[in-house]
Amino acid sequence: MGTLPLALAVCVGIAAGIGGYTFRYAKGLSYLQTDPKACVNCHIMRPQYDAWQKASHHHVAVCVDCHLPHDFVRKYLAKAENGWRHGEKFTTQRFVEPIVVQAKGRAILQENCLRCHEDLVHAIVGARAGISDDLPCTHCHAGVGHGEKTGIGGPLSNEERRAAR
Amino acid sequence: NIFERKVEERTPYVRLVEVGEDDTDPATWGKNWPVQYDSYKRTALLTKTRFGGHQGSESLPEEKIDRDPWLKRMFNGYAFSIDYRDRRGHAYMLHDQEETKRLSKPQSGSCLHCHASVMPLYRQLGGGDAMKGFEESSTLSYQEMSAKLHESGHAHPVSCVDCHDPTDMSLRVTRPGFVRGIQALAASDAPVPALASIQLWRDGKRSEPYDPNRDASRNEMRSYVCGQCHVEYYCGGKMPLTVPWGQGLTADAIEAFWDAATFPDGEAFVDYTHAETGAPVLKAQHPEFELWNQGVHARSGVTCADCHMPYVREGATKVSDHWVRSPLLNVNRACQTCHRTSEDELKQRADVIQQRNYDLMQRGGAAIVALIDAAVAAKANGVAPEVLAAAQKLQRRAQWRLDFIAAENSMGFHAPQEAARVLGEAIDYARQGEIVLLRGAQEDGEVAAGAAGR
Amino acid sequence: NIFERKVEERTPYVRLVEVGEDDTDPATWGKNWPVQYDSYKRTALLTKTRFGGHQGSESLPEEKIDRDPWLKRMFNGYAFSIDYRDRRGHAYMLHDQEETKRLSKPQSGSCLHCHASVMPLYRQLGGGDAMKGFEESSTLSYQEMSAKLHESGHAHPVSCVDCHDPTDMSLRVTRPGFVRGIQALAASDAPVPALASIQLWRDGKRSEPYDPNRDASRNEMRSYVCGQCHVEYYCGGKMPLTVPWGQGLTADAIEAFWDAATFPDGEAFVDYTHAETGAPVLKAQHPEFELWNQGVHARSGVTCADCHMPYVREGATKVSDHWVRSPLLNVNRACQTCHRTSEDELKQRADVIQQRNYDLMQRGGAAIVALIDAAVAAKANGVAPEVLAAAQKLQRRAQWRLDFIAAENSMGFHAPQEAARVLGEAIDYARQGEIVLLRGAQEDGEVAAGAAGR
Numbered sequence A: 001m002g003t004l005p006l007a008l009a010v011c012v013g014i015a016a017g018i019g020g021y022t023f024r025y026a027k028g029l030s031y032l033q034t035d036p037k038a039c040v041n042c043h044i045m046r047p048q049y050d051a052w053q054k055a056s057h058h059h060v061a062v063c064v065d066c067h068l069p070h071d072f073v074r075k076y077l078a079k080a081e082n083g084w085r086h087g088e089k090f091t092t093q094r095f096v097e098p099i100v101v102q103a104k105g106r107a108i109l110q111e112n113c114l115r116c117h118e119d120l121v122h123a124i125v126g127a128r129a130g131i132s133d134d135l136p137c138t139h140c141h142a143g144v145g146h147g148e149k150t151g152i153g154g155p156l157s158n159e160e161r162r163a164a165r
Numbered sequence B, C: 001n002i003f004e005r006k007v008e009e010r011t012p013y014v015r016l017v018e019v020g021e022d023d024t025d026p027a028t029w030g031k032n033w034p035v036q037y038d039s040y041k042r043t044a045l046l047t048k049t050r051f052g053g054h055q056g057s058e059s060l061p062e063e064k065i066d067r068d069p070w071l072k073r074m075f076n077g078y079a080f081s082i083d084y085r086d087r088r089g090h091a092y093m094l095h096d097q098e099e100t101k102r103l104s105k106p107q108s109g110s111c112l113h114c115h116a117s118v119m120p121l122y123r124q125l126g127g128g129d130a131m132k133g134f135e136e137s138s139t140l141s142y143q144e145m146s147a148k149l150h151e152s153g154h155a156h157p158v159s160c161v162d163c164h165d166p167t168d169m170s171l172r173v174t175r176p177g178f179v180r181g182i183q184a185l186a187a188s189d190a191p192v193p194a195l196a197s198i199q200l201w202r203d204g205k206r207s208e209p210y211d212p213n214r215d216a217s218r219n220e221m222r223s224y225v226c227g228q229c230h231v232e233y234y235c236g237g238k239m240p241l242t243v244p245w246g247q248g249l250t251a252d253a254i255e256a257f258w259d260a261a262t263f264p265d266g267e268a269f270v271d272y273t274h275a276e277t278g279a280p281v282l283k284a285q286h287p288e289f290e291l292w293n294q295g296v297h298a299r300s301g302v303t304c305a306d307c308h309m310p311y312v313r314e315g316a317t318k319v320s321d322h323w324v325r326s327p328l329l330n331v332n333r334a335c336q337t338c339h340r341t342s343e344d345e346l347k348q349r350a351d352v353i354q355q356r357n358y359d360l361m362q363r364g365g366a367a368i369v370a371l372i373d374a375a376v377a378a379k380a381n382g383v384a385p386e387v388l389a390a391a392q393k394l395q396r397r398a399q400w401r402l403d404f405i406a407a408e409n410s411m412g413f414h415a416p417q418e419a420a421r422v423l424g425e426a427i428d429y430a431r432q433g434e435i436v437l438l439r440g441a442q443e444d445g446e447v448a449a450g451a452a453g454r
């Protein structure tokens, strides 16, 4: 991968405020690679990684094929953005578990499904369709990336550690 | 949002011929969309599953009222006791309506609302105003309306134009009955967990009535187009075709709607008077849309089209299978994209659900027959009028619930627990009716009438 | 099985202390597995949901029989009419049993089978043979057995050793009642769609009886350990503790089992005689394992532990939450790991299911009370014996079904449609009983007795 985008992303990433700690811990640079192993540098990604290996696409698509946008600049912006958000959340442990793809992430997904399958699905991506549509590919094909839904719940919250009423 | 990207605009088809609002002949549309047209034509094939499709010969589906005599008994005094058969593919809808012996009794011109591509005729009748023509149709006899339909050249079963906007092929609803029904539902405060766009409309300005073609999501349209017809209705001569959703979509809410309804002449609403008991009863027709709404599939955004028109790969592209039929004939496409388990297991799950529903329904049949027998006997023994009235009230409640599930076409699959709940209530009311009569016979009408009050 | 994946990761641990079969004190095990022990201890916390956990004070759960008086009426003549409360966390199981006023009537020593870490005591009683000690316990009074338990120093609620093999922490079942029950089920030809290993055993040589600890899959063990206690049972003095699965796990199959069962003295099996009607009736206890088996979750391989002991991330590893409680207090971990929808929507789905079940159950309560009233009146009027007998038969069927769902602790959630079906039948039988009596009062016992025959 070229050094320009790398530099760019790192800058953006750091500017975005990735703590050095996280960066070392999570090998934050992994966001600039396409090797799925890079993603599991965060144990938090482990369930999806394991599931991906058993799902229908593991021999045709890696994480970033589905989860990152594919035009040049945005790809690296997104990487930096995610790198910052995931990293920040990971260090602070402030995120909702089980982890669920958010709207933004879903839009990227849809876009990537279309990127690879446009020829097949052009007929059904009708007038009222598109990536803002409420009938995304995952309505029927949620399992393509990871089979059955994966992910586990987070640790007990402080409220729960206190009495539960 | 930096992530938004327009999907490469590309016309998914070449328009060889222009199609418009008056093109009810599917063959014309078929020139542009041959794949969908081919599968659409397959609805003329005979399909058969344990409870679905139709038993009986190629020529005529089996009589439901012979297979389940308690149905005939329940409908005694109404045309459904003359002829009521299994449903079959869309290709037959007009033919089967024209053939039914129910037409030996006077029927309304509005019957065609769901059995033919009738919109051009409505416009013609209403001088351009379809809504006006729709109301008009209920004042015509079935025979008069049918004659006009054939003259007009629009005598086709449900056709492309009934579900698709000819300008861009997007889904749209056309049926006045459905539009009024869904607007009444939106205007009410009945919960609609499965219809998000209605909640959105309610939370909005409400300056204009809810308009499915404007307000519904694409996914909702995949059920609305079916809801145009697969719904409970009143379709007689005394008032325009009515889809009774003003208080909600559950069996109880629709019963409440009919109980409160009156005919223009001020008379209380009723479908027919039971020939043996004299009870003023209701008739439920195919409430698929209503029952589906109560199920977890609907809550999960799973639409009619998902299961009954699954996508199918045709060469290099994927299209919606317009061979609308039982999903159990098509489990790999209709279920397995969502349920990652074997075809066999999925069939068994459906079968277990249907078997339980079937058993409970037969139980209800026995209970309603026992009630009718008891009423006949009580009348013979000169039962007190208030006792009989109380029993008749209970018969109406029981029959409504039993018929709601018996007339629904999925044998409980569309909402298994809800269907069983409704049947449980049906059984309770039928038995209560019998009890009221027996107590009455013991000379204490008071208690009896009391016991019957809800 | 698709869900095996969810249970692959193992948690590494260091054994600081050795634990063995006689270590019933969880504190000892807690030294090796502090995380699980911590959450295990939380079962002492007060939990409360709409239908789950327990209403009432920290000190004592609310009386079910006061909240639903028809329960008390149904149990008239049995200890459950004295004291029957909401269940609560595992930490209380021994305390609550020792506190119940049901002990004011003679109870069997086997009661401890599911309320204490009783295996060492069984071995002691049986001179090393737990199965022998288990049978022995049914000949002792609760008080005698309880005294021995406290002497023995094993007076702990369900403990680690009851579900875990101390050598490698793998799951295992220990309870003789469950082992016999599941072996009888395996030996039968009742369908077991949710228990694949039983089908495998059936298709095999059958040289040795089905052994859950040898034959069951790890995923099945995640339900079996709970099935040791959350099951229907007989636990009196007339024969050893019995788990009635010899004809299957459905309400109907278990009823058939009890109907065919006899006590060692040759008498027909019965739990108690109803004090007012004289009907020989059955008592259903917490058939969670049985009802769960009828649901789509079980068919999909979703186990008790998946929902009641969901995995919780602990740093880089995951552990099973041993704070066994209502999943509705824990929806994100207990449901959202499988369901792609919001916590709020999932709660609503469960609530809709439970509400329907609750309504139908109350309907059943009204019906059973009406039947008992009618029987009392009929007896007062000197009803013909064969008529009363027919009504009593129907009361037994009705009560069994109503109690099966009322005693089950998920308010129908574990198998929504099946629960509604069972309640529908309960209502039908209760009303039929009333009808038989009323007809009988009209001097034609014949018809009546006839009408009651299944």
Ligand SMILES: [Ca+2]
Binding pocket: B232, B233, B234, B282, B283, B284, B285
């Ligand atoms: Ca109707």
Ligand SMILES: [Ca+2]
Binding pocket: C232, C233, C234, C282, C283, C284, C285
């Ligand atoms: Ca029992």
